[in-house]
Amino acid sequence: xxxxxxxxxxxxxxxxxxxxxxxxxxxxxxxxxxxxxxxxxxxxxxxxxxxxxxxxxxxxxxxxxxxxxxxxxxxxxxxxxxxxxxxxxxxxxxxxxxxxxxxxxxxxxxxxxxxxxxxxxxxxxxxxxxxxxxxxxxxxxxxxxxxxxxxxxxxxxxxxxxxxxxxxxxxxxxxxxxxxxxxxxxxxxxxxxxxxxxxxxxxxxxxxxxxxxxxxxxxxxxxxxxxxxxxxxxxxxxxxxxxxxxxxxxxxxxxxxxxxxxxxxxxxxxxxxxxxxxxxxxxxxxxxxxxxxxxxxxxxxxxxxxxxxxxxxxxxxxxxxxxxxxxxxxxxxxxxxxxxxxxxxxxxxxxxxxxxxxxxxxxxxxxxx
Numbered sequence: 001x002x003x004x005x006x007x008x009x010x011x012x013x014x015x016x017x018x019x020x021x022x023x024x025x026x027x028x029x030x031x032x033x034x035x036x037x038x039x040x041x042x043x044x045x046x047x048x049x050x051x052x053x054x055x056x057x058x059x060x061x062x063x064x065x066x067x068x069x070x071x072x073x074x075x076x077x078x079x080x081x082x083x084x085x086x087x088x089x090x091x092x093x094x095x096x097x098x099x100x101x102x103x104x105x106x107x108x109x110x111x112x113x114x115x116x117x118x119x120x121x122x123x124x125x126x127x128x129x130x131x132x133x134x135x136x137x138x139x140x141x142x143x144x145x146x147x148x149x150x151x152x153x154x155x156x157x158x159x160x161x162x163x164x165x166x167x168x169x170x171x172x173x174x175x176x177x178x179x180x181x182x183x184x185x186x187x188x189x190x191x192x193x194x195x196x197x198x199x200x201x202x203x204x205x206x207x208x209x210x211x212x213x214x215x216x217x218x219x220x221x222x223x224x225x226x227x228x229x230x231x232x233x234x235x236x237x238x239x240x241x242x243x244x245x246x247x248x249x250x251x252x253x254x255x256x257x258x259x260x261x262x263x264x265x266x267x268x269x270x271x272x273x274x275x276x277x278x279x280x281x282x283x284x285x286x287x288x289x290x291x292x293x294x295x296x297x298x299x300x301x302x303x304x305x306x307x308x309x310x311x312x313x314x315x316x317x318x319x320x321x322x323x324x325x326x327x328x329x330x331x332x333x334x335x336x337x338x339x340x341x342x343x344x345x346x347x348x349x350x351x352x353x354x355x356x357x358x359x360x361x362x363x364x365x366x367x368x369x
Contacts, residue, residue: 025060028201028221029328032058035339056227056339057332156357157253157269163353164241164249168282170256171346172291172316172337173238174224174330176298178210178217179274180238180246181366187250193273194365196220198302200329203365212298219298222363223273224289224333227340232267234360235287238274242281249275251366253356256284256349262342271360284351288337289330290323292316303327 024041025031031048032040033056042048042060049066050058180186182193184206195204198211200221209215225235241249249272256268270284278295279285285294292315293299299310309325311317317325320343323334337343361367 026328027060027062029060030057030332031060033332035335054226054228056336156359157255157354159255160353160355164244164254165350165352166242166282167259167348167350168284169280169346169348170258171283171285172288173285173294174219174287174289174291174299174310174316174333175212175293175296176218176302177212177296178208178215178298179219179223181250181273181275182206182217187247188369189251190367190369191365193251194220200302200327210298211301212296218302219287220363221329223287224330225268225287225336225341226333227336230340231265232269233336233340234357235268235270236273236360236364237270237287238276238279238285239270239272240275240279240281240283246275251356251364251368253354253360254284254351255354256351258344258347258349261344261347263344263347266340269354269357269360271356271364271366273364273366282351284349288316288333288341290317290326290334291337 023039024043025039025048026043027046029042030036030038031042032050033054035056036058040048040058046060046062047066048058049061178195179193181189182195184192186192192206195206195208195217196202196219197204197216198218200218203220204217208217211218223236225233227233239249239254251271251273253269253271256270258264258266258268268286270286272284273287274285276285276295290311293307293310293313297307299305300307305325305327311322317323317334320335320338323331323338326334356367
């Protein structure tokens with residue numbers, strides 16, 4: 001009876017697994033996180049990686065690019081197989097109650113219980129160990145844009161002595177173009193901001209022409225914002241800072257404290273990766289997908305989507321539901337605007353220069369010397 005039940009359960013699990021796989025997310029697509037209502041599994045060859053510091057976003061990462069992180073999809077089968085073990089122990093407890101006075105039968109009935117548990121433990125643990133070993137041993141180096149940060153929090157950065165500070169304004173944009181700080185020689189940095197190919201992932205040579213000028217270089221997908229917690233977010237921006245120049249702000253980081261609108265009191269640490277002649281002093285143009293393409297339009301050539309999908313040229317889309325019209329790789333950053341950012345419309349802010357969090361440097365590939 002027990003053997004027949006186990007085989008049937010495995011057959012059912014295989015059947016269910018096949019049905020789920022058909023609707024799983026593709027590589028580098030979102031597969032989980034707070035407010036996420038899409039698929040929570042990944043296509044073959046990739047794994048849904050959760051980010052403990054970021055409850056809003058999990059991503060399907062190719063298995064060869066995974067470091068040792070918790071994997072939600074591989075743990076579920078383990079939880080399912082343990083339930084029958086709990087069920088088989090209940091009748092054992094029930095049979096012991098009437099046999100209180102006769103000790104010898106009690107000893108006799110416990111032996112089969114021990115015997116039944118051994119195969120259960122052996123059967124469930126082996127698949128778990130086998131699944132996790134490739135995850136631990138898959139290695140580190142990739143030739144693509146870094147898909148996820150490693151940690152995050154307010155302790156990951158600190159104010160810089162003598163750094164710039166003040167108050168100013170914010171706007172929003174996402175034009176898909178190669179960033180100004182992606183060109184060599186802009187500032188004293190470890191290397192220019194990464195330039196990505198049309199897929200938003202593959203890292204190209206620093207001298208690749210921008211897609212906004214007929215070339216193949218674009219903004220990387222991982223340059224979109226994300227929530228660290230309810231009061232802090234990380235992201236990227238174009239900026240113009242009074243008393244400085246592009247060589248002074250390229251790849252520098254600034255803590256913004258919003259002072260108006262529904263995000264009053266919230267903080268966002270941004271790394272400056274771009275600049276623009278249309279920006280006034282102490283102006284930060286926050287990068288968020290669907291925020292408006294602005295002066296240049298690299299999104300049409302990169303994603304082959306009609307301009308109407310990107311919303312108004314200045315301001316972008318106007319509702320969270322319109323995020324579904326963007327490429328799936330950019331929808332998490334678009335929905336961030338309507339969730340963590342509360343759809344704030346160009347809030348004012350105060351700012352101070354800070355050391356760059358490791359997560360931002362990892363995503364951009366650029367650090368000031």
